[in-house]
Amino acid sequence: MLYFMKNLINFISIFLMLVLFTKCSDAEFRERQIENKAIKITEILDSNSIKIFHEWNYGERGNFGIWTKLSGDSSRYTCWYYQKKDTAFLGIYQPLNFIIDFPANYFFDTARFWQFNFVEYRGNIFRIQSVDQNGRDDFTDTLLPVKQIFFKQNPFDKLASLAALKDSLKVQGISYKESIGNFVEFWLSPQYKLTYLPDDLSMNPKSEKVWKDDFAKGKTIKRNWNLRKVYD
Numbered sequence: 128m129l130y131f132m133k134n135l136i137n138f139i140s141i142f143l144m145l146v147l148f149t150k151c152s153d154a155e156f157r158e159r160q161i162e163n164k165a166i167k168i169t170e171i172l173d174s175n176s177i178k179i180f181h182e183w184n185y186g187e188r189g190n191f192g193i194w195t196k197l198s199g200d201s202s203r204y205t206c207w208y209y210q211k212k213d214t215a216f217l218g219i220y221q222p223l224n225f226i227i228d229f230p231a232n233y234f235f236d237t238a239r240f241w242q243f244n245f246v247e248y249r250g251n252i253f254r255i256q257s258v259d260q261n262g263r264d265d266f267t268d269t270l271l272p273v274k275q276i277f278f279k280q281n282p283f284d285k286l287a288s289l290a291a292l293k294d295s296l297k298v299q300g301i302s303y304k305e306s307i308g309n310f311v312e313f314w315l316s317p318q319y320k321l322t323y324l325p326d327d328l329s330m331n332p333k334s335e336k337v338w339k340d341d342f343a344k345g346k347t348i349k350r351n352w353n354l355r356k357v358y359d
Contacts (some may be wrong), residue, residue, distance in 0.1 A: 170351045185301040208286040218244045229282045322353045
């Protein structure tokens with residue numbers, strides 16, 4: 128019996144050590160993956176190309192990418208975008224601001240509807256969906272070239288370009304807020320974020336210490352780039 132108990136204790140000790148080692152190995156592997164992802168982003172973006180994110184913030188909801196066009200700290204309009212093979216889905220919130228950038232031969236009836244969705248297939252829009260304040264949908268089936276509705280700039284091309292850039296970065300979120308500082312943050316995962324700190328870094332004095340303390344928790348992986356773990 129004593130021999131059995133000794134063997135059992137040894138087995139449990141070895142098992143716990145293996146579990147701990149595996150957890151540590153997995154954590155180290157994930158950290159290496161995150162750091163490699165961050166390094167690739169630093170190789171794609173530079174001080175000029177990153178400026179596109181002074182104009183656009185990005186988030187995700189399900190399959191849809193959510194792109195918010197900025198003006199200072201304000202949201203001018205928001206687009207939901209998703210592409211599946213040859214079909215693209217574009218949702219628009221705050222359309223009266225949207226059509227300043229993308230003039231349209233379409234009447235956005237904002238007195239009745241708050242969101243407008245366009246479905247495009249190979250250069251043609253074949254369905255328009257309007258959503259009212261109660262969540263009710265109004266569908267219009269059509270078959271019109273995108274350029275006939277959006278006659279100056281094609282929003283599908285613009286959102287596809289933004290989505291392709293985001294996909295090359297492999298990020299889950301991008302944020303920039305002028306009133307806080309002129310740095311851009313990239314969420315690599317729910318736990319890790321990478322921040323671009325320009326040479327002419329400026330921050331709001333009211334929050335500067337908080338942010339500098341936050342950056343100090345991370346590490347510089349390349350000039351101007353700070354990688355840190357937000358929480359365990």
